[in-house]
Amino acid sequence: MPTDSLADLRPCLGYPAPQQRTLDNGCPVTLLPLAEASVACLQFWCQAGSWREQSGEAGIAHFLEHMVFKGSDGLPAGAFDHRVEAVGGQSNAATGFDDVHYHVLLPPEGLSLALELLPRLVLTPGLQEQDFQLERQVVLEELAQSEDQPEEVAFQQLLALGCGQHPYGRPILGTREDLQGMTPAAMGAFQSRHYRADRCAVAIGGRFDPEVVLHQLQSGPVGELPATTTAEAASAGLAVAPGRHRVHLPRLESARLLMLWAAPPAKAQQQLSGLDLWTTALAEGRSSRLVKRLREELQLVESIDLELHPLEDGSLMVLEAVCEPSQLEAVAQEVETLLQQAAAGMSQAELARARRLLEHGHRFSLEAIGPLTQMLGQTSLSRRLQSFDEPLQRLASWNSDSLKPLAAALDPSLACILEVLPL
Amino acid sequence: MSPTIIWLDHSFGGIHAARLVLPHGSAMDPQGGAGMHQLLAGSLTRGCGDLGAVAFAEHIETLGGSLRSDTSDDRLVLALKCVSTDAPQLLPLLLEMVETPHLQDEQVRLEQDLNLQSLQRMQEDPFALAHEQLRLLLYGSGTYGHDPLGRRDELEGIDPEAIRHAARALPCHQATMVISGPADEPLQRLVQERISCWQASAGVRPQLGSISANNWAGVGADTEQSVLMLGFRTVPIHAPEALALRLLQVHLGVGMSSRLFQSLRETHGLVYDVGAELALRELESPFIWHLSTSAEQAVAALDALLAEWQQVLQAPLPEASLELARAKLRGQEALGRQTGAQRAERTALCLSLGLPGDYHQRAMEWIETISATDVLEAARRWLQHPVLSACGPAASLSALQSRWQQVVPPQRSAAAAR
Numbered sequence: 001m002p003t004d005s006l007a008d009l010r011p012c013l014g015y016p017a018p019q020q021r022t023l024d025n026g027c028p029v030t031l032l033p034l035a036e037a038s039v040a041c042l043q044f045w046c047q048a049g050s051w052r053e054q055s056g057e058a059g060i061a062h063f064l065e066h067m068v069f070k071g072s073d074g075l076p077a078g079a080f081d082h083r084v085e086a087v088g089g090q091s092n093a094a095t096g097f098d099d100v101h102y103h104v105l106l107p108p109e110g111l112s113l114a115l116e117l118l119p120r121l122v123l124t125p126g127l128q129e130q131d132f133q134l135e136r137q138v139v140l141e142e143l144a145q146s147e148d149q150p151e152e153v154a155f156q157q158l159l160a161l162g163c164g165q166h167p168y169g170r171p172i173l174g175t176r177e178d179l180q181g182m183t184p185a186a187m188g189a190f191q192s193r194h195y196r197a198d199r200c201a202v203a204i205g206g207r208f209d210p211e212v213v214l215h216q217l218q219s220g221p222v223g224e225l226p227a228t229t230t231a232e233a234a235s236a237g238l239a240v241a242p243g244r245h246r247v248h249l250p251r252l253e254s255a256r257l258l259m260l261w262a263a264p265p266a267k268a269q270q271q272l273s274g275l276d277l278w279t280t281a282l283a284e285g286r287s288s289r290l291v292k293r294l295r296e297e298l299q300l301v302e303s304i305d306l307e308l309h310p311l312e313d314g315s316l317m318v319l320e321a322v323c324e325p326s327q328l329e330a331v332a333q334e335v336e337t338l339l340q341q342a343a344a345g346m347s348q349a350e351l352a353r354a355r356r357l358l359e360h361g362h363r364f365s366l367e368a369i370g371p372l373t374q375m376l377g378q379t380s381l382s383r384r385l386q387s388f389d390e391p392l393q394r395l396a397s398w399n400s401d402s403l404k405p406l407a408a409a410l411d412p413s414l415a416c417i418l419e420v421l422p423l
Numbered sequence: 424m425s426p427t428i429i430w431l432d433h434s435f436g437g438i439h440a441a442r443l444v445l446p447h448g449s450a451m452d453p454q455g456g457a458g459m460h461q462l463l464a465g466s467l468t469r470g471c472g473d474l475g476a477v478a479f480a481e482h483i484e485t486l487g488g489s490l491r492s493d494t495s496d497d498r499l500v501l502a503l504k505c506v507s508t509d510a511p512q513l514l515p516l517l518l519e520m521v522e523t524p525h526l527q528d529e530q531v532r533l534e535q536d537l538n539l540q541s542l543q544r545m546q547e548d549p550f551a552l553a554h555e556q557l558r559l560l561l562y563g564s565g566t567y568g569h570d571p572l573g574r575r576d577e578l579e580g581i582d583p584e585a586i587r588h589a590a591r592a593l594p595c596h597q598a599t600m601v602i603s604g605p606a607d608e609p610l611q612r613l614v615q616e617r618i619s620c621w622q623a624s625a626g627v628r629p630q631l632g633s634i635s636a637n638n639w640a641g642v643g644a645d646t647e648q649s650v651l652m653l654g655f656r657t658v659p660i661h662a663p664e665a666l667a668l669r670l671l672q673v674h675l676g677v678g679m680s681s682r683l684f685q686s687l688r689e690t691h692g693l694v695y696d697v698g699a700e701l702a703l704r705e706l707e708s709p710f711i712w713h714l715s716t717s718a719e720q721a722v723a724a725l726d727a728l729l730a731e732w733q734q735v736l737q738a739p740l741p742e743a744s745l746e747l748a749r750a751k752l753r754g755q756e757a758l759g760r761q762t763g764a765q766r767a768e769r770t771a772l773c774l775s776l777g778l779p780g781d782y783h784q785r786a787m788e789w790i791e792t793i794s795a796t797d798v799l800e801a802a803r804r805w806l807q808h809p810v811l812s813a814c815g816p817a818a819s820l821s822a823l824q825s826r827w828q829q830v831v832p833p834q835r836s837a838a839a840a841r
Contacts, residue, residue: 014436039758069679078689081679086747088754090678107757134692142695144647145715150547250645254544286480296477299533302540322544349485356487360506364489367435368761 040206048194059174162416203377238314345404439604440764458573470525557812603763649815739795
């Protein structure tokens with residue numbers, strides 16, 4: 001029978017403690033039953049993101065996510081969507097660098113149906129030859145659509161320049177060449193290599209009976225998943241190659257300044273929490289340093305953003321400024337000056353403001369069952385399940401002095417810089 | 424009539440969400456002044472009452488609140504989210520933004536410049552290009568004929584004085600305020616007293632121009648894909664047929680079980696992105712069927728789309744399809760009411776449009792009585808005269824145009840369409 005884990009999880013922020021269970025094969029299941037909820041959400045997570053792709057497989061993780069919806073034994077293409085939507089549910093999936101997840105959000109009465117169908121769909125995909133050919137066309141259309149957006153093209157070039165041979169430098173959608181060469185057999189091999197009990201996680205939030213859903217999971221395809229037999233080859237970790245590059249793109253109307261930095265991996269949660277405070281103080285809201293100076297005072301940019309993306313093999317920080325092509329040089333200089341000044345630290349007032357924005361953003365994100373379950377699924381998969389107020393405690397632990405050295409991570413001399421201009 | 428204020432008590436996690444909705448959407452933009460109300464909405468966040476632009480931003484951000492002010496076609500919406508302990512400080516600020524906005528030249532000019540740059544950047548997106556032309560085909564240069572951001576040449580010419588003039592119409596009896604979160608009595612009284620002093624008139628209501636005599640527009644772009652948008656000008660949200668058309672839109676375009684997704688993507692593999700949108704509005708609402716596909720198969724995709732259109736006009740939906748559409752609509756209703764902000768927004772928009780606050784719940788009962796024949800009749804009445812807007816490479820556009828004109832001749836006049 002599924003066992004309880006010993007994780008120290010407490011009730012907080014209006015929610016009971018999440019229940020962490022483990023199926024007999026080692027697959028973690030995290031449950032958040034809420035008697036008052038009007039919906040239920042089921043999420044299946046797996047570490048089979050594009051990071052796991054090998055030579056010739058660029059795009060296979062995402063293509064597989066598409067193929068899953070083409071059905072499995074006894075569940076023809078479209079049957080899953082039809083049955084879930086007929087009970088008022090919605091389903092979708094997303095592939096990232098590190099992981100892939102499938103989710104269903106529906107009225108509570110439909111959860112048992114979702115628990116019956118989703119694991120079959122995801123874990124025993126049919127991968128029929130004819131469906132494979134047709135869906136490859138759909139994926140190629142998705143790739144073409146993304147390549148028609150100059151902003152997307154610029155961002156992919158930044159990642160390619162900065163991350164070099166690391167898988168994070170490749171588009172998740174893959175390459176035409178690799179996609180054209182893929183076969184159902186190769187996809188099946190990728191699937192069985194990565195969809196393993198110890199590399200998957202299930203999360204369920206909303207109105208349901210925990211014992212009933214656990215039994216349903218244990219006796220279905222999730223409970224039958226084998227564990228990994230071979231260890232994944234160790235990665236050298238992510239490094240970002242500093243440098244300055246320039247590209248001219250067709251159909252670009254506004255220039256972009258893009259900057260990319262490496263940051264500690266997702267497991268370094270305390271460090272990343274400090275960097276969150278820095279990116280917020282620098283670029284979140286009109287009172288932040290970069291927005292205030294570049295947009296409000298100098299009126300050089302239409303927008304400027306600085307985002308931290310936590311990733312397992314090394315996180316990334318990305319700055320994007322949008323401006324008139326004639327202002328690009330001035331923008332680049334001013335941004336570098338402000339980033340260098342960050343080394344002198346942030347004021348008490350800046351820290352208080354950044355902390356509050358992040359704290360409230362976290363509390364706001366807990367309001368709906370979908371994002372709440374997503375947080376549980378992702379942290380279960382990475383074995384970092386924690387109480388809902390844990391991120392708030394990390395934010396509270398920083399002060400101006402301890403934050404000061406962290407600013408070095410945003411030194412412009414460490415960044416891969418891409419200036420993007422119209423043809 | 425006096426302003427409507429509603430407190431939705433059910434809340435979670437000590438969060439307040441508020442929506443102040445005013446009948447001043449981009450439909451109210453004057454002739455030659457496309458973009459005025461979005462510029463006004465943005466400028467409202469640049470100082471009011473005792474707070475200058477910088478102090479205003481610092482005040483909100485220091486409290487960790489989230490504030491937006493935007494226009495849609497029909498309405499100007501101020502949206503606030505904050506922790507409940509900050510509500511007594513931040514809620515009155517929403518009223519001040521409308522009552523005593525500063526709208527200083529320099530701040531309006533800055534906002535204007537940002538909007539001009541956003542409009543310029545939108546030109547990078549083939550969907551935005553196709554949509555811009557579709558609006559012109561359906562509505563001409565007047566009401567609903569442009570994105571709320573406006574048109575570059577018209578927005579450039581708007582003077583800050585015109586923004587200050589337009590702002591005087593905002594504090595009006597047609598305002599609707601909905602707050603989700605525990606009702607605090609002094610705060611409730613304050614909001615009530617302030618709003619009840621607002622003026623009676625919201626200004627002259629917008630009217631629609633006649634539909635264009637053209638039914639085709641092509642925008643050349645050096646892209647891999649062509650974007651196709653098939654559009655129809657249909658009914659106001661109040662019309663009896665609105666829910667029948669909503670059921671049809673859900674059948675065609677919502678979810679992976681939808682008709683367009685199943686036919687164009689799952690059966691033919693022609694597209695990644697396909698859908699149908701019906702943005703129900705105060706005046707005649709646009710119903711848009713859209714897709715993007717590689718330029719060389721654009722004509723095949725158009726044929727497939729037109730076959731679906733013919734089908735919709737020819738035969739009633741099978742009962743199972745209609746029941747599936749009802750179920751999806753019920754699901755949307757349940758899933759779309761999860762957060763306080765979602766509930767406040769839905770309620771406020773309905774009340775502002777003169778519908779009951781629980782319109783969406785009541786609609787779930789009404790859709791049970793709508794038959795396949797009702798849907799067919801609504802389709803035959805409102806979907807007879809499509810327009811097509813396309814964006815893509817020149818060769819694909821000319822192939823699309825000649826196929827389109829074979830199937831849907833362009834001689835239709837506005838009178839014939841109504």
